[in-house]
Amino acid sequence: SQQGEEDPQALSIQEGENATMNCSYKTSINNLQWYRQNSGRGLVHLILIRSNEREKHSGRLRVTLDTSKKSSSLLITASRAADTASYFCATVNNFGNEKLTFGTGTRLTIIP
Amino acid sequence: EAQVTQNPRYLITVTGKKLTVTCSQNMNHEYMSWYRQDPGLGLRQIYYSMNVEVTDKGDVPEGYKVSRKEKRNFPLILESPSPNQTSLYFCASSRTGPYNEQFFGPGTRLTVL
Numbered sequence: 001s002q003q004g005e006e007d008p009q010a011l012s013i014q015e016g017e018n019a020t021m022n023c024s025y026k027t028s029i030n031n032l033q034w035y036r037q038n039s040g041r042g043l044v045h046l047i048l049i050r051s052n053e054r055e056k057h058s059g060r061l062r063v064t065l066d067t068s069k070k071s072s073s074l075l076i077t078a079s080r081a082a083d084t085a086s087y088f089c090a091t092v093n094n095f096g097n098e099k100l101t102f103g104t105g106t107r108l109t110i111i112p
Numbered sequence: 113e114a115q116v117t118q119n120p121r122y123l124i125t126v127t128g129k130k131l132t133v134t135c136s137q138n139m140n141h142e143y144m145s146w147y148r149q150d151p152g153l154g155l156r157q158i159y160y161s162m163n164v165e166v167t168d169k170g171d172v173p174e175g176y177k178v179s180r181k182e183k184r185n186f187p188l189i190l191e192s193p194s195p196n197q198t199s200l201y202f203c204a205s206s207r208t209g210p211y212n213e214q215f216f217g218p219g220t221r222l223t224v225l
Contacts, residue, residue: 030211042116042202042216043155088154092210098162099170100145100210104154 006089006106014111019076021106023089024069032065032072033090037105043088046074076108084110114139116217118203124223125193133188133220135203141215143206144186145170146178148199149219155202161186162209193224 007022023032031050035043049056049065049072056063062075076083086105092098116137125131137144145160147170157170161180175197177189186205190197201220206212 033213035214040200040219040221042218043204043214044216045213048213090214098143098160098168098210099157100160100214101157101171102147102155104152 006087006103008106009104010107010109012109012111013079015079015081017079019079019083019108019110021074021087021108023072023074023103025072025089025091025103026070027093027095028067029091029093031092032063033100034061034063034072034074035088035090035102037086037088039085046087079108079110081110081112084108114215116203116205116215118201118217118220120220121218122221124225126225127194128192131190131193131222133190133201133203133222135186135188135217136184137186137203137205137215138184139205139207139215140183141205141207142183143209143212144180145204145210145214146176146186146188147202147204148172148197149202150199158188158201160210193222195224198222198224 033048034046037043047058060077065072086107088105090102119134142163146158147155149155156172159178161167203217204214206214
């Protein structure tokens with residue numbers, strides 16, 4: 001089963017609006033990462049948040065992490081057409097293996 | 113330019129015909145891994161390598177082999193491909209492990225007939 005599950009699976013918003021997508025995971029983690037994938041291309045790292053952090057910002061991106069609820073959210077403010085992509089969260093559990101597990105992703109469409 | 117390269121980018125083959133997908137990185141990264149991406153299933157890790165001669169299974173290793181003889185290369189081998197291995201494959205690398213930013217290759221779209 002997937003360690004991370006994104007919600008919603010798909011999201012369409014008007015350009016200029018904010019987009020929020022969520023990620024839930026099952027086990028305790030070391031950190032959580034968010035990636036973007038433009039159609040069929042390789043993933044691009046967006047932001048990493050450590051388990052002892054609650055919020056992190058990078059440009060128009062804001063990530064929160066709630067370890068008690070085992071969830072994270074990615075907020076993209078003032079969306080642009082170029083933000084149209086799939087977004088994935090990825091986690092590494094604290095069990096000592098070195099596996100990075102991705103969620104199933106949220107497909108974001110920005111309507112011009 | 114720092115990058116991860118994969119070859120071939122597209123491949124159509126037939127069941128049982130051995131194939132190798134190459135992956136190379138020029139960033140002196142220690143950690144490398146392979147993923148497959150299927151609709152509705154996200155990315156699933158096939159194998160990973162913490163360093164030269166050190167490899168380990170990911171979540172879906174069946175039907176695949178890997179080797180890490182040099183730091184920069186991490187080929188994925190399908191000894192006897194089957195149609196259920198039709199997928200989009202990605203190689204990735206990072207400085208020291210899964211806790212770091214991963215750099216992805218452009219992907220290899222494989223079709224097994």
